[in-house]
Amino acid sequence: MDINSTNPDFVFGRHAAVDYLKEMDQTTINKVFLQSGVQEDFAKEVFGLAKAKGLVVQTVPKTKLDQLVDRGNHQGIVLAIASFAYADLDELLADFEARKHDPFILMLDGIEDPHNLGSILRTADATGVDAIIIPKHRATGLTGVVAKTSTGAIDHVPVARVTNLVQTVKKMKDQGYWFFGTAMNGDDYRQWNAKGKAVLVIGNEGKGISKLLLEQMDQKLTIPMIGHVQSLNAGVATGILLYQMFTSREG
Known part of the structure; x- marks a missing residue:
């Protein structure tokens, strides 16, 4: 799973992000950032996975994603993840x-x-x-x-x-x-x-x-x-x- 080495609070890249959405508990995901204008099929998949876990998807321009991951190869999606465990x-x-x-x-x-x-x-x-x-x-x-x-x-x-x-x-x-x-x-x-x-x-x-x-x-x-x-x-x-x-x- 590709996690940005300069900022461990993000998971990015299509395969890594989709796998994380499928496999991880929703409490470990703070936000889902999706690039505006990405392919319709991919957008539908992301929205579907996010909805199933009660997560909100925020559509943002590519420049925002570039900034989040220091111009890493995000492929149109970035997950802000929790670095610390939450209490019940x-x-x-x-x-x-x-x-x-x-x-x-x-x-x-x-x-x-x-x-x-x-x-x-x-x-x-x-x-x-x-x-x-x-x-x-x-x-x-x-x-x-x-x-x-x-x-x-x-x-x-x-x-x-x-x-x-x-x-x-x-x-x-x-x-x-x-x-x-x-x-x-x-x-x-x-x-x-x-x-x-x-x-x-x-x-x-x-x-x-x-x-x-x-x-x-x-x-x-x-x-x-x-x-x-x-x-x-x-x-x-x-x-x-x-x-x-x-x-x-x-x-």
Whole structure:
């Protein structure tokens, strides 16, 4: 199987990519990039394999693929693959329950920048976050860049990937979890009581938390700002909230 020697986070080339799609579990594949204008038969095969595993195919120009694999011979297809293993959410929740432990969990709704995810992992480790939940689609996964930015935290904070965040929230609410999400019109985060089975939800860098997910929140939180710029980098905002969580729970 041809894996780019300069970037182990990609599998490319038609035979290698198709074999990987057929043989590997979908949790090991972050994204499927297909060159626009490839032969119809090949495109149908890729879309069929991806659909069977619940993967989204992103059609991109050839220049994008060239950039991803440093001008390697990608033949019109590149798979972004997971460099690190993901945790099973059901197993994590069952373990917390068995230990009678009220966990603090971080849910990330579509963080796209791997540097942001890496820095968030680092802060999560520092503040005692028990696990992180990310979506399988339209978000960065665990890559080499994430690992490097996390400075080792990736090995200590379990990360679970789920297909549908809204359904995951509903399932966890049935198990007694409370959800707290960031919003412009929320309560001052400094008054946040994060004790118990708590989940902090952080939205996408530009769009914030998606509407359907935000509707599921038990409480909305905001970080007051007096400057001219009324927004913070996702990693910075997460850090502020995680330390409030740490203060609230440690007391």
